[in-house]
Amino acid sequence: MLPRLSRPEILALQESRLRELVAHAYENVPFYRQLFDSAGVHPHDIRGIKDLCRLPIISKNDLRAVSPESIVARGLAPNSLHLHSTSGSSGEPFQIRRSGTDLERFLHFLWRHLEYYGAKPDDSVGIVVRLPDALTETKLTERPRLRSRVRQLWRAAIVLRHSPQAEGIKANWINCLLEPEAIYRQLLHSTARVLVGYPSVLARVALQMNGQAQLRPRLIATMGENLTPGLRLQLAEAFDAPVFDIYASNELGYMAWECRESGQFHVCDDGVILEVLRDNQPVAEGEWGEVVGTNLNVLAQPFIRYRMGDIVTKGRAVCACGQPFSTILEVQGRKLDYFRLPDGRDLHPYCIEIALREFLSDVGRFQLIQERENLIIARVTARAPFSPQQITRMQEAVTSLIGNEVEFRVDSVEAIAPEPNGKFRVYRSLLN
Numbered sequence: 001m002l003p004r005l006s007r008p009e010i011l012a013l014q015e016s017r018l019r020e021l022v023a024h025a026y027e028n029v030p031f032y033r034q035l036f037d038s039a040g041v042h043p044h045d046i047r048g049i050k051d052l053c054r055l056p057i058i059s060k061n062d063l064r065a066v067s068p069e070s071i072v073a074r075g076l077a078p079n080s081l082h083l084h085s086t087s088g089s090s091g092e093p094f095q096i097r098r099s100g101t102d103l104e105r106f107l108h109f110l111w112r113h114l115e116y117y118g119a120k121p122d123d124s125v126g127i128v129v130r131l132p133d134a135l136t137e138t139k140l141t142e143r144p145r146l147r148s149r150v151r152q153l154w155r156a157a158i159v160l161r162h163s164p165q166a167e168g169i170k171a172n173w174i175n176c177l178l179e180p181e182a183i184y185r186q187l188l189h190s191t192a193r194v195l196v197g198y199p200s201v202l203a204r205v206a207l208q209m210n211g212q213a214q215l216r217p218r219l220i221a222t223m224g225e226n227l228t229p230g231l232r233l234q235l236a237e238a239f240d241a242p243v244f245d246i247y248a249s250n251e252l253g254y255m256a257w258e259c260r261e262s263g264q265f266h267v268c269d270d271g272v273i274l275e276v277l278r279d280n281q282p283v284a285e286g287e288w289g290e291v292v293g294t295n296l297n298v299l300a301q302p303f304i305r306y307r308m309g310d311i312v313t314k315g316r317a318v319c320a321c322g323q324p325f326s327t328i329l330e331v332q333g334r335k336l337d338y339f340r341l342p343d344g345r346d347l348h349p350y351c352i353e354i355a356l357r358e359f360l361s362d363v364g365r366f367q368l369i370q371e372r373e374n375l376i377i378a379r380v381t382a383r384a385p386f387s388p389q390q391i392t393r394m395q396e397a398v399t400s401l402i403g404n405e406v407e408f409r410v411d412s413v414e415a416i417a418p419e420p421n422g423k424f425r426v427y428r429s430l431l432n
């Protein structure tokens with residue numbers, strides 16, 4: 001059982017962390033000083049979460065438009081930090097810099113989630129992700145003022161009472177861009193008991209086992225992509241292990257993790273402030289909106305009111321299971337992924353996948369593409385081709401959802417390639 005903070009303690013922590021973060025960003029990060037100045041806001045104005053709306057919302061494009069020096073805290077040489085490149089939907093690279101302390105804190109959160117799902121302190125954890133471009137050896141060249149600030153915040157982090165085993169996590173980092181067979185060998189070699197990674201990559205690894213499971217994970221935790229119903233089923237069957245989903249991003253780190261009991265997601269309220277907004281206003285429980293997040297622990301390159309571009313449905317203020325975290329009901333995925341239909345509706349392709357659920361257990365890879373406003377194609381690598389009757393039933397199921405104006409086609413293909421960043425996009429609208 002995890003030691004944990006009470007709900008009021010978490011809220012108090014959020015408030016004090018937010019104040020510290022805003023002061024740190026204003027003092028040390030030129031981009032934020034300029035941003036807050038031009039919005040006429042001073043850190044003194046941000047007393048707590050209720051004042052958050054006074055700060056401008058930023059996006060990837062805002063950060064991409066400025067130099068690395070202006071978004072990294074003063075006193076930290078950009079080339080002394082761990083560099084993560086991400087490629088957005090546009091394919092334009094975006095770089096994120098992290099200090100060793102930032103990364104350590106991420107690991108604490110990961111371990112907390114894995115422990116909650118049943119990981120044991122001695123478990124070897126195979127983490128199959130896009131690795132940082134360069135894990136630099138250079139010592140951080142922090143100025144004394146920042147160093148003391150970092151230390152001060154780090155002390156505060158200890159108040160979080162994370163799992164004491166976090167230090168002992170046996171993490172085996174494996175590059176997700178390797179061939180599935182090489183990933184599988186590395187996982188076997190490390191006798192991984194816990195698998196963490198992008199669901200599409202783990203599903204390809206599962207195919208390497210040919211039904212003979214030499215790898216016997218205790219549990220699987222997915223992140224970085226939509227865990228679609230089909231992928232969840234595929235992973236659970238192939239590895240004969242429970243599958244849990246974690247909502248995380250390169251920019252904001254760990255944002256939410258699936259509750260074992262309610263099926264909702266616990267928001268990492270002690271690490272991020274996650275706003276769910278529509279037209280920049282908070283939505284009510286049960287409504288969907290865009291994620292705007294503030295990471296409370298990351299100091300080298302802070303993210304404050306950062307628009308993720310993801311759509312989620314807001315859940316309860318506190319989870320029904322008794323954990324002291326707020327919830328999101330569902331992570332629908334990226335806003336860009338929505339399919340605009342001829343009748344003016346914006347349909348998330350997730351709904352189409354749900355309609356096809358019964359057909360997908362036999363599918364290798366699956367991708368939904370909106371080619372034109374009136375044409376949606378499901379590309380599948382099927383282990384056995386679908387019969388004409390099956391295809392008719394699939395079309396009926398989807399047509400009842402999208403209407404007769406849109407043609408729905410099923411294409412069997414040999415292979416579907418991942419994106420250059422190793423992630424696999426299940427949904428893609430060519431209209432966006």
Ligand SMILES: [Zn+2]
Nearest residue numbers: 259262319321
């Ligand atoms: Zn819960």
